Structure formats: structure tokens, C-alpha cells
Amino acid sequence: MAQRHIARATERKIDAIEFEMSRDMGRATPSATPATPAPNSLLADAITQNPISIELDNVVTITDFPATLPASDFLFNQSTDMAASALTHSESVPLLEEAAILFASGQKEVAEQMLQSAIQEDNIGSAIRTAWYMLFDLYQISNDKVAFEKLSLEYASTFETSPPVWDSAAAKAKELSNTNNSDDVTPNLTFPSQLDANVVKLLGKLQELSKQSRSLRLDFTRVKSVDPVGCGLLLRTLNNLKKTKHELVLVSAQDLTEKIRAILEVGRRDETEAPWLLLLEILQLLHFEKAFEETSIDYCVTFEVSPPSFEAPKNRVITAAQDFKLIEEKLNHFMMPAIIEGRTDILISQIAEYAKSHTTVFLDCSLLERVEFGASAQLLSGLVPIAAKKRNPDSISRS
Numbered sequence: 117m118a119q120r121h122i123a124r125a126t127e128r129k130i131d132a133i134e135f136e137m138s139r140d141m142g143r144a145t146p147s148a149t150p151a152t153p154a155p156n157s158l159l160a161d162a163i164t165q166n167p168i169s170i171e172l173d174n175v176v177t178i179t180d181f182p183a184t185l186p187a188s189d190f191l192f193n194q195s196t197d198m199a200a201s202a203l204t205h206s207e208s209v210p211l212l213e214e215a216a217i218l219f220a221s222g223q224k225e226v227a228e229q230m231l232q233s234a235i236q237e238d239n240i241g242s243a244i245r246t247a248w249y250m251l252f253d254l255y256q257i258s259n260d261k262v263a264f265e266k267l268s269l270e271y272a273s274t275f276e277t278s279p280p281v282w283d284s285a286a287a288k289a290k291e292l293s294n295t296n297n298s299d300d301v302t303p304n305l306t307f308p309s310q311l312d313a314n315v316v317k318l319l320g321k322l323q324e325l326s327k328q329s330r331s332l333r334l335d336f337t338r339v340k341s342v343d344p345v346g347c348g349l350l351l352r353t354l355n356n357l358k359k360t361k362h363e364l365v366l367v368s369a370q371d372l373t374e375k376i377r378a379i380l381e382v383g384r385r386d387e388t389e390a391p392w393l394l395l396l397e398i399l400q401l402l403h404f405e406k407a408f409e410e411t412s413i414d415y416c417v418t419f420e421v422s423p424p425s426f427e428a429p430k431n432r433v434i435t436a437a438q439d440f441k442l443i444e445e446k447l448n449h450f451m452m453p454a455i456i457e458g459r460t461d462i463l464i465s466q467i468a469e470y471a472k473s474h475t476t477v478f479l480d481c482s483l484l485e486r487v488e489f490g491a492s493a494q495l496l497s498g499l500v501p502i503a504a505k506k507r508n509p510d511s512i513s514r515s
Contacts, residue, residue: 130348130390133316209243215250220489222457228254245275252280257485302365304333304453311339311346311375319353331363336372338458342379348390354397363432366401367462370435373398373407382414389419396424401433451480456495457488464498471502 211234218227231251234240240247248271255264261282268279303325305318325332357364376395380386392415399408408426416423450470456463471477487495 130345130352130388133313133345133349209240209246211240212243212246212250215247217489219254220487220492222486222488224254224258249280256283302331302333303329304335304455306335306337306458307339309338309340311342311350311372313343313345313349315346315349319349322353326357326360326362331365332357333365333367334369335367337368337462339368339372339375342372342375342391344379344386344388344390347376347394348388351390351394351397354394354401358429358431361431363434364401365434366398367435369398369402373402380414383418385418389415392418400427401429402435403428403433450478451482452484454483454485455488456484456486456491458491460491460494460498464495464502467499468502471505477502 211230215227215230231247234247235251238244251267252264255267264282271279305322307315307318322332373395376391380391396408396411396415399411405426412423450467
């Protein structure tokens with residue numbers, strides 16, 4: 117009897133959280149400013165609009181890689197005569213380094229304030245123009261043309277020379293990608309390390325995106341632990357997406373099943389069946405029929421009910437690996453995601469798989485906006501062996 121009361125209490129908690137989420141969704145919220153792809157800049161933390169091509173058959177080539185990016189030298193083990201003053205200044209001025217790191221970590225507003233202060237105080241010597249350029253880049257990425265033009269007037273007045281030009285083509289391209297009218301762009305939601313009651317905010321965002329796009333990408337790479345309430349909320353969301361027949365791209369969903377199994381024990385009745393039901397639901401979405409049947413028997417034994425039968429999802433569900441194959445078929449280059457953060461294992465494995473069947477590997481960064489500071493090192497170390505494979509170290513070229 118006590119166990120039943122606990123179960124009902126948990127279900128009521130999930131109901132209450134969902135109710136609050138639904139109520140908040142009905143309120144007017146300010147629309148987010150669409151971001152534009154980062155231009156070749158120091159601020160973008162080794163990000164470039166232009167595609168990178170890696171030649172794996174005796175020659176390694178990078179196309180249109182910015183001169184300010186030292187990553188390419190390490191990647192190809194090649195010395196260079198890069199004398200870009202902006203790079204030198206950014207590496208020697210802690211304030212600019214910190215601003216770049218803050219931007220890469222997603223703290224755009226703080227980075228903006230630091231750069232504005234540096235410009236106003238003019239206390240970083242000959243690196244001052246780099247601060248201006250970084251702020252120009254930040255406004256371009258944020259698609260804030262008003263702030264960009266205001267800064268342009270100040271720059272022209274201060275240095276008596278022409279300021280950088282607003283990249284209308286880049287801004288327009290990003291605006292079009294944000295409309296979700298293009299089949300090439302699938303909204304991506306990365307779940308946090310804890311799948312608990314706090315995930316309700318992310319699920320609210322997911323609900324909004326589901327109204328705008330028929331396909332959604334759910335990334336569980338960062339999830340480290342789960343609890344019954346979080347499982348219940350995610351379960352209801354997945355059920356709703358099934359009913360609306362949304363196309364789902366699942367990243368690290370199999371890893372998520374292991375996190376759920378970690379809190380379950382056959383024969384032990386917990387406060388709610390939600391984790392068991394979520395596990396079964398994900399196994400169905402992944403088309404893991406054998407694993408589903410084994411888990412359904414454990415569920416049956418634990419709760420003394422008839423085992424549920426396997427039903428293949430009617431909506432289209434693909435894994436990250438399958439998603440990669442679709443991209444490969446549609447384009448002759450590998451499309452990098454808009455934001456790279458957290459662990460990059462899956463992204464590196466996708467690039468490596470792509471490289472197996474391509475002599476020349478194009479990494480298209482046209483939609484790439486930001487690389488998290490910690491993820492950049494992982495990404496670079498992962499690309500090194502791919503670039504080194506089947507190449508002659510004495511035959512490296514750039515164009």
C-alpha cells in the first residue's frame with residue numbers, strides 16, 4: 117500500500133511539472149535572435165564558414181582555411197610563416213583570450229561586455245584593433261546589424277579608415293536555415309548530464325520546435341544519470357512525438373538505455389514504472405526487438421503484468437549513424453553541426469566513417485557557429501589520425 121502511494125505521488129509530480137510547462141508555453145516569450153555563421157575570426161574558436169577539404173590519398177589539402185587558425189598547423193604537422201598580427205595579439209593578451217573562451221563556452225553577452233570595455237578603455241596596446249574585429253564578428257554571428265553598423269561608425273571615426281563590411285549573404289543563409297523550411301537543417305536538442313525534473317525546460321523548447329519542424333534530433337550524449345521523474349517526462353514527450361509522427365534522429369540513445377538500466381532491478385518495484393516504460397519505448401524506437409522482449413519479461417516479472425508486445429514505430433526514427441548516411445547520400449561533403457560541445461566521440465566517428473569511402477573529405481562548416489572550448493581539443497585530436505591516414509607527410513599542400 118505504501119509503495120502504491122509513493123508511485124501515485126511520483127506520477128502527480130510528473131503531472132504537475134507537465135502542467136507548469138504547458139502553462140509557461142502559453143505565455144508570450146521574446147523570440148531569440150537568429151545567429152549567423154561565424155566569419156573567419158579569432159572569436160569563433162577555430163571555426164570557419166568555408167568548407168575544409170582533407171585529401172587522404174597522398175595529399176592533404178585545406179581549402180580556404182583562415183590564416184588566423186593555428187589548428188591546421190598542428191593537424192598537418194607543418195610549419196608556417198603565419199605572421200598574422202591578430203593571432204599574435206590574441207595569444208598574448210589574456211583579456212582577448214578570455215573573451216574568446218567565454219564565447220566558445222556560450223557566454224556571448226559576457227564576452228561582448230569584455231570587448232566593449234577593452235575598446236572604451238584602450239588599455240591593451242597594439243592589440244586594440246583585434247578587440248574591434250572580435251566585436252564585429254560577435255555582432256555578425258548574433259545577426260545584430262544595428263550594433264554592427266553603430267560600431268562601424270565608431271571604428272571609422274577612431275581609425276579614419278573603412279570598417280569591416282556586414283556579410284549580408286551569411287546573414288541571409290542563416291536566416292533561411294532557421295526557418296526550418298530546408299530539409300537539410302534538423303533542430304538539435306542536447307540533453308543535460310542529469311535527466312531529472314529540471315529537464316522540463318528543455319522539453320518545453322522541444323515542444324515549441326516540434327510545431328515548426330517535422331524532424332527533430334535528440335542528443336543524449338551528455339546524459340550521465342537519470343531519475344524516475346526525468347524518465348517520466350521524457351517518456352510522455354516521446355509518446356507525443358510518436359502520435360504526431362515526427363521524424364526523430366536519436367544520438368546516443370543506446371547509451372541512454374544503459375543509464376536507465378543502472379537504476380532498475382528485476383523484482384524490485386520502484387515508486388513508478390516510468391523508467392521501465394521509457395526503456396521499452398527507446399528499445400522500440402531503435403528497433404531492438406530482441407532486447408525489447410528480454411526487457412519486457414523482466415518488466416512482467418517485476419510488476420506482475422502481461423508483457424507488452426513489440427510494435428515497430430510508425431514514425432521515422434533513425435540513429436546518428438543512419439543520419440550520417442543520409443547526409444552522405446544527399447551531399448558530397450560532411451555537414452558540421454551548428455554547435456559542437458561536450459564529447460565529440462560520435463562526431464569524430466561519423467567523420468571517420470565518412471572518410472573511409474571518400475578520397476577527399478570535405479568538412480562543411482557553413483552552418484557551424486561555435487565550438488565549445490573543451491570540445492575543440494577533442495575535435496582536433498580526433499581529426500589528426502583521420503588526416504594522417506594514407507598520406508605522404510612530404511606531400512602536403514594548401515590552396
